[in-house]
Amino acid sequence: MxxxxxxxxxxxxxxxxxxxxxxxxxxxxxxxxxxxxxxxLAGDGGAVLIVPVLEDGTLLLIREFGAGVGRYELGFPKGKIDPGEGWKEAAIRESQEEISHLPKKVELLDSVSLAAGYMTHQTHIVLATDLHPSEAPGDEPEPLEVVPWHLDDWQELVAHPDFSEGRAYAALLLVLKHLGKI
Amino acid sequence: MxxxxxxxxxxxxxxxxxxxxxxxxxxxxxxxxxxxxxxxLAGDGGAVLIVPVLEDGTLLLIREFGAGVGRYELGFPKGKIDPGEGWKEAAIRESQEEISHLPKKVELLDSVSLAAGYMTHQTHIVLATDLHPSEAPGDEPEPLEVVPWHLDDWQELVAHPDFSEGRAYAALLLVLKHLGKI
Known part of the structure; x- marks a missing residue:
């Protein structure tokens, strides 16, 4: 309607x-x-959340201090889209900065809101594959820990208390659907 | 670690x-x-998001104006936990206010954050079943539209452009897993 x-x-x-x-x-x-x-009001460009999947089905997650939740959060690499960037460029840059891998293939799976009632923020969920080691300096106060996690173990990931962001669940659901795992 | x-x-x-x-x-x-x-900083009690499932597997969704996204959003009933309430009481009250049904059974599936980096907000995802018609006045500026949606059609829901909240995807993933649909 x-x-x-x-x-x-x-x-x-x-x-x-x-x-x-x-x-x-x-x-x-x-x-x-x-x-x-x-x-x-969010910034102009929105944010990207990257789902990096290696050829054997391993996800590259990160563990990073989350000031909102006051503990280390397990999740996907992500970041703001900088002025002049699109979701593609931002996803490629953030992959290098946060998981030290350059994706040769990036695909937009969907875009999600955080709280439709009171936030304009949009997060673009990007599948990143054909990943090759390639570093770029990020702006984090300490090096991020990269946590490999096989996609077949997604139920354990959902049950993990440090994996808590609604948009991370969304990314997981979308990639499982996209890759025919559910 | x-x-x-x-x-x-x-x-x-x-x-x-x-x-x-x-x-x-x-x-x-x-x-x-x-x-x-x-x-x-979020309020003290957090929020509840209710996944109301009828006996035949039909979800009761709502369509409500979302000032954040500036359009009508399709999603699950939800609301803040009021002072003196727990997640159970809030889920039962909001079900009556938003979908005019009283759940005789409520189960906490998980709690999610919105943005772990910069929001303290927690949303408790509650499965509501054994639903019986029962109205209570809400505080919305206009009556909410209730949209029945069969759980088996979840892929169409994910693809719907008005279904956009990360925590709604999380709720869908959790209920599909809980009910053995994926």
């Missing part, structure tokens, strides 16, 4: 910090109801 | 709006590197 989008009566920046911008939007729904929402 | 957590040298509120709070954290990693991160 297609629904008429609410009209935007007014919008303004409600708060701003070094990396976050909160926008307030005054909306009128088609039934006349008016609501003021707040939402987080 | 267990890694030593960074020490928190200082933290303060960097910005605040009606619904968002940004905290700045000055961290020292075990290798001596110091970084100032910003992260979004």
């Amino acid at each position: 297609s629904q008429k989008l609410p009209s935007i009566l007014a919008e303004k920046i409600a708060a701003k910090s070094r990396i976050f911008t909160v926008q307030s939007q005054h909306l009128a729904f088609s039934n006349g109801a008016e609501v003021v929402y707040e939402r987080l | 267990s890694q030593k957590l960074p020490s928190i040298l200082a933290e303060k509120i960097a910005a605040k709006s009606r619904i968002f709070t940004v905290q700045s954290q000055h961290l020292a990693f075990s290798n001596g590197a110091e970084v100032v991160y910003e992260r979004l």
Whole structure:
């Protein structure tokens, strides 16, 4: 069913910090109801999350400190798309920086939102294959640990307490489907 | 591998709006590197995302305007855990408010983060079954549309452009696994 989008009566920046911008939007729904929402504005280009798969079906995961969750998180390499880059260039760059591999093949599997109700952020999920060792310096405070994990062991990955990001689950579901594993 | 957590040298509120709070954290990693991160602080209780499954395998989804993505989003019922509630009570209440069904059985499948690097938010994914019609008034600006979707058609759901939240993909993966569909 297609629904008429609410009209935007007014919008303004409600708060701003070094990396976050909160926008307030005054909306009128088609039934006349008016609501003021707040939402987080993402940067222009969005982010990429890379699913690197070696020829034998091994995923290259990373373990990295997550300030949000306050512990080391097990997940896929990812990063912001820089100005002038597309998802392809960003995925290739981040693969070199975070897992020290250059993918000769990258495919966009899907794009996901984080919280549709209050974040504009989009993450592009990219399958990276035909991987060759190739390093590039990243901007992390400490070297990232690369964790090989075979795709056939995906149920153990889902059950791992340090694998917690919704978009990482999404990436796993998409790659399992794409490669005919489920 | 267990890694030593960074020490928190200082933290303060960097910005605040009606619904968002940004905290700045000055961290020292075990290798001596110091970084100032910003992260979004979630409310105390976290949120629930409910996967309501009828006896014949039909999911009850909702279509709701998402101010973050600026369009109607297709997804699972969800909401914040109110003070004094646990995930069970919140899941039962939100099911009545959003899909007009009372689940007699609720099971916690897993808890996911949104962005481990910069959000403290946790979403508890709850399987709701033995569902019986029972309404409760919600706080939405317009009535939510309930969209039945058979679990066997999950590949079409994943491909649907309005089904976009990472945590919704996570919920789908978890319920498919839990019910032995994959």
